[in-house]
Amino acid sequence: MKAQTYGHEWINHDQTYLRFYLTANSLYRIDQETLDAAVTASGFSLASIDPRNFQLFYMGEEQYIHVEGESDGVFDATDFIEFYGQRNDGVFDAQLYNNPDDQVHQYSSLFTDTAAYYLT
Structure with a gap:
């Protein structure tokens, strides 16, 4: 007999996750100000995070994201x-x-x- 999966296998416990709630089917944009506030509230600095490593998950599956301005490795004021x-x-x-x-x-x-x- 094998154990059944629980459904949270996608979580990497070595990473910090920011949770965003959505109530409509739509295109969403997270700007630098919003992300900086969320990251700071989690005890981190946005300046220390490389935007090329961002990942977004929904129902345990990674979602496609577009990170504007990621090529320089810094999430600047005009990035989103x-x-x-x-x-x-x-x-x-x-x-x-x-x-x-x-x-x-x-x-x-x-x-x-x-x-x-x-x-994350």
Whole structure:
């Protein structure tokens, strides 16, 4: 018998993750001021982080991001991170039904529309 995976295997416990909440399907931009405030609140300095190493995760999968100005290895005042984010949908709610076809709406969660994205 093998142990089942829990679903958090994507987490590298040697890294710090910043959590961002999204409630709409949209293109998102994280500017230098917003990122600096979040990094500082976590006890780090944005100046010590190489933007070429940024990774974004949603539901345990790495997401594509565009980091403007990353080529110099410094996240400057005019730099930003852009990505397409999606709100939480009802994809996991289907597991609550004996017959998944009984789910009222697969694009709307019974619990929350807020999705958590993790930047490291």
